Amino acid sequence: MTLAEALAARTEALCAVRSPIGEERALCDEVERQVRGRFAEVRRVKNSLVVLADGAAPSGRPLVALCGHLDTVPIHAEDEGRFPRREGGRLYAPGASDMKGGVAVALELAERLPAAERFCDLALVLYSREEGPFEENELGDVLREVPEVSRAALALCLEPTDNALQLGCVGSMHATLRFTGRSAHSARPWQGENAVHKAGELLRLLHRLPFHAVHDGGLEYREVMSVTRIEGGRARNVVPDQCTANLNFRFAPGRSLDSAAAEVEELARRVGAEATITDRSPSCPSYADHPLVRRLRERSGARLEAKQAWTDVARLAQAGVPAANLGPGATAQAHQAGEWLDLAELERSYLMLERFLRP
Missing domain, CATH: 3.40.630.10 (Zn peptidases)
Structure with missing residues (x-):
């Protein structure tokens, strides 16, 4: 053969x-x-x-x-x-x-x-x-x-x-970002606080965020953050009081897991969310x-x-x-x-x- x-x-x-x-x-x-x-x-x-x-x-x-x-x-x-x-x-x-x-x-x-x-x-x-x-x-x-x-x-x-x-290889970190609001009838949204709308600042920021290039051994690695899942709402006529987003951070060689987690947590504070790290893989x-x-x-x-x-x-x-x-x-x-x-x-x-x- x-x-x-x-x-x-x-x-x-x-x-x-x-x-x-x-x-x-x-x-x-x-x-x-x-x-x-x-x-x-x-x-x-x-x-x-x-x-x-x-x-x-x-x-x-x-x-x-x-x-x-x-x-x-x-x-x-x-x-x-x-x-x-x-x-x-x-x-x-x-x-x-x-x-x-x-x-x-x-x-x-x-x-x-x-x-x-x-x-x-x-x-x-x-x-x-x-x-x-x-x-x-x-x-x-x-x-x-x-x-x-x-x-x-x-x-x-x-x-x-x-x-x-x-x-x-780039490292990978997943985190759940949770936005909390207050329920209301969708006909009177001013009586509540829309948690999905609160997540809009995160989405706008990431939509405009360029990748960060890091070089190691003469090679370029790109640090990027992406929302890969988002969930919120309990009924079509209720202002949602909860919204969660899965954030995936791909980070370059040289960055530690603690440093990557700190960056995710800082972003969460910036957009008014609570962050829970759910999976962490080193670079x-x-x-x-x-x-x-x-x-x-x-x-x-x-x-x-x-x-x-x-x-x-x-x-x-x-x-x-x-x-x-x-x-x-x-x-x-x-x-x-x-x-x-x-x-x-x-x-x-x-x-x-x-x-x-x-x-």
């Missing part, structure tokens, strides 16, 4: 096992069946796997971890029962780009490239519940229960990047000057970009592991109905990483 067909077939097989977030057990069981006994050491944590291809004991060589999540976003209704299928050089399936193609590349590399043909030891970190809240992500459990992962000299998240090397530095990142850039030939989104490189960095993003999936296909992956990008991704891993 050619490399291209092996990668396509492996990705298709991974996509054939449904694994929307919270339902990853069947896929984890299948991958565990494939790797158990084939590699020096395999550890399972809940529905996540760590494959230590060269064993757990330090060898004196650097350890490189290839990381990918097994879960997908919930499956779109129109995609149920229709996938996977190949057509026109593409593989159509939920999770094909985000990120079962990346998982297939990692597994294929571990099988095809023995220790003697690598400059490093190799670990695969295949985990569940990435597509949900930060605290529920099983990579946190893996880092706590498999300490060998934290000694990695570099971790690569094979998230969809169109095979660009995307460094760092990640670019590591542009890290020697293994430089090696990866030079050997892969990948174009360099800032990661204007959140990925688990930030969680890895919190654990002391330098990390970057590089994967075969199409960024524009992540979370889409009718999601597809360009099969030629699988082989390209494999060869880029193989050049990096060889001595």
Whole structure:
């Protein structure tokens, strides 16, 4: 079987096992069946796997971890029962780009490239519940229960990047902003205080607010705030006494979680709202000057970009592991109905990483 067909077939097989977030057990069981006994050491944590291809004991060589999540976003209704299928050089399936193609590349590399043909030891970190809240992500459990992962000299998240090397990532903070008013009949609104109208100042401010550019490692990251949900009102003829808005703040490397929270809380005070932080995910530095990142850039030939989104490189960095993003999936296909992956990008991704891993 050619490399291209092996990668396509492996990705298709991974996509054939449904694994929307919270339902990853069947896929984890299948991958565990494939790797158990084939590699020096395999550890399972809940529905996540760590494959230590060269064993757990330090060898004196650097350890490189290839990381990918097994879960997908919930499956779109129109995609149920229709996938996977190949057509026109593409593989159509939920999770094909985000990120079962990346998982297939990692597994294929571990099988095809023995220790003697690598400059490093190799670990695969295949985990569940990435597509949900930060605290529920099983990579946190893996880092706590498999300490060998934290000694990695570099971790690569094979998230969809169109095979660009995307460094760092912006942090993400969600907050509920609550506006309080007083109910009244909508025919006599002066007898109450409209909480939805009070939220107008927030919306006007954000509508005019430009992004804030921050540079790290020669790359530009953009800090932005957006209202992504807003709710208010109990009946169509009642002045609403409550209005809540979900505010999402994407903040650049170098800003701490406390600093991001303080900025959100200051904005809430400015517009007369009460803020409750509901989810906080840290940013990640670019590591542009890290020697293994430089090696990866030079050997892969990948174009360099800032990661204007959140990925688990930030969680890895919190654990002391330098990390970057590089994967075969199409960024524009992540979370889409009718999601597809360009099969030629699988082989390209494999060869880029193989050049990096060889001595």
